[in-house]
Amino acid sequence: MKLSTKAIEILVTEIAGKDTLALVVLIKNKQHVSEFKIADKMKISVNQVRNMLYKLIDYNMVSFIRKKDKKKGWYIYYWTFNEARALEIFDRLLNLKIDKLNKMTELEQKEQYYSCQEDKLRFNQVEAMEHEFKCPECGQILKLEDNTQMIAKIKKRLEELTNKEEFYVQEREKRKPKQKKEEKKKVKKEKKTKKKEKKRKKLRIKKQLKTRKKPAIFKKRRQTLKKKKR
Numbered sequence: 001m002k003l004s005t006k007a008i009e010i011l012v013t014e015i016a017g018k019d020t021l022a023l024v025v026l027i028k029n030k031q032h033v034s035e036f037k038i039a040d041k042m043k044i045s046v047n048q049v050r051n052m053l054y055k056l057i058d059y060n061m062v063s064f065i066r067k068k069d070k071k072k073g074w075y076i077y078y079w080t081f082n083e084a085r086a087l088e089i090f091d092r093l094l095n096l097k098i099d100k101l102n103k104m105t106e107l108e109q110k111e112q113y114y115s116c117q118e119d120k121l122r123f124n125q126v127e128a129m130e131h132e133f134k135c136p137e138c139g140q141i142l143k144l145e146d147n148t149q150m151i152a153k154i155k156k157r158l159e160e161l162t163n164k165e166e167f168y169v170q171e172r173e174k175r176k177p178k179q180k181k182e183e184k185k186k187v188k189k190e191k192k193t194k195k196k197e198k199k200r201k202k203l204r205i206k207k208q209l210k211t212r213k214k215p216a217i218f219k220k221r222r223q224t225l226k227k228k229k230r
Ligand SMILES: [Zn+2]
Pocket: 116, 117, 118, 119, 135, 136, 137, 138, 139, 140
């Protein structure tokens, strides 16, 4: 199963911004797409194309090969979008961001902040105390900040990311069943062969026991027992 367009949209915009998304849509499902072709189709320069792709290369989400253009003597890069890798880092990336925002929320709720609006400086209580509640730049008295709006903002972003994460998890699950089925089959097969082996072993032991000659007394006793039962 291919990654859905929606998943790719979320991922690429999260990492590299909306501009790059158009590029990814162009090259996904293809291999070794010439950067000149991309530039041509997107009506941007090859340098712009490369700049976009560099953002993704940091995450190994694209790979390239280069070939020398015989006529012009320079190298042309051919790009491929690495979908499996995209899926892999998606989760990690979102989790990292969610973690960070959770910590931020916690901190914002726990701490009191003081700030100077003019110099855009912000201090927690300990730092503000160290500065005697005066701005180290302009000397004005620092104002106790009302950070409820900031917290609301972080929470909104957190919700957004959590939704994306949920979407992603579904996407991953959709990808899995095939593998799972195969794995299950394998396990079943192994169990079956083990069972068979056990059975064979039992039979072998039985046979060995049977072929072993039993003392005559035992035989007699058994026969008499059988008679009594009747
Ligand atoms: Zn100031």
